[in-house]
Amino acid sequence: MTTKAAIYSLDGSAVLLTDIKQSNGGRSFGLPGGHMDHGEEPDQTMIRELREELGVTVQDLARADFFMHPNGKVVLGYTARLSRDALLVSQEPEREEGIWVTRADLAAVALNDAYRSHVDQHWPSSD
Numbered sequence: 001m002t003t004k005a006a007i008y009s010l011d012g013s014a015v016l017l018t019d020i021k022q023s024n025g026g027r028s029f030g031l032p033g034g035h036m037d038h039g040e041e042p043d044q045t046m047i048r049e050l051r052e053e054l055g056v057t058v059q060d061l062a063r064a065d066f067f068m069h070p071n072g073k074v075v076l077g078y079t080a081r082l083s084r085d086a087l088l089v090s091q092e093p094e095r096e097e098g099i100w101v102t103r104a105d106l107a108a109v110a111l112n113d114a115y116r117s118h119v120d121q122h123w124p125s126s127d
Contacts, residue, residue: 002069003046004033004115005078007058012124014084014100017109018053021095031115032098033078042076054098055089058082064122067114077118 007016017029034049036042043061050056058080065077088098101109103123106116 001042001074001076002033002035003042003049003076003078004031004118005046005050005058005061005080006031006064006119006122007050007080007082008122008124009084009100010081014102015106015119015123016054016082016088016098017101017111018096019099027110029099029101029109029111031118033075046076046078052091053096055091056082056086056098065118067118069114070112075114075118077122079122081124 008014009016016032018032020028020030022028032050032053033046034053036045037048040048042063046061047057050058061078061080063076064079067075067077069075084100090097106119111119
């Protein structure tokens with residue numbers, strides 16, 4: 001099993017994606033998260049992955065749903081909120097970094113359909 005999180009800005013105007021740099025110079029985008037280590041609980045996995053990929057800790061991490069990744073893996077999807085001012089520090093900045101994307105700009109981002117659906121389904125309403 002793997003975990004992924006749709007992390008929204010506090011005002012609900014943007015979602016935090018991982019910008020993954022490909023060895024051929026290309027880019028792909030995903031949701032922060034990853035595979036569970038042996039003996040690890042899903043919540044522990046999500047917390048660890050957020051620290052590794054983005055250098056952040058969120059307080060309102062919540063399990064939202066399950067969905068299937070195109071590669072056949074079951075994903076436990078989470079949601080959370082984070083200030084857009086939060087310092088994002090990847091443990092592998094040469095490989096990936098966090099990037100905020102507005103709802104209007106999300107359509108132009110190459111994001112797999114399962115992730116896009118999770119993000120759209122849980123996007124907070126703007127108050």
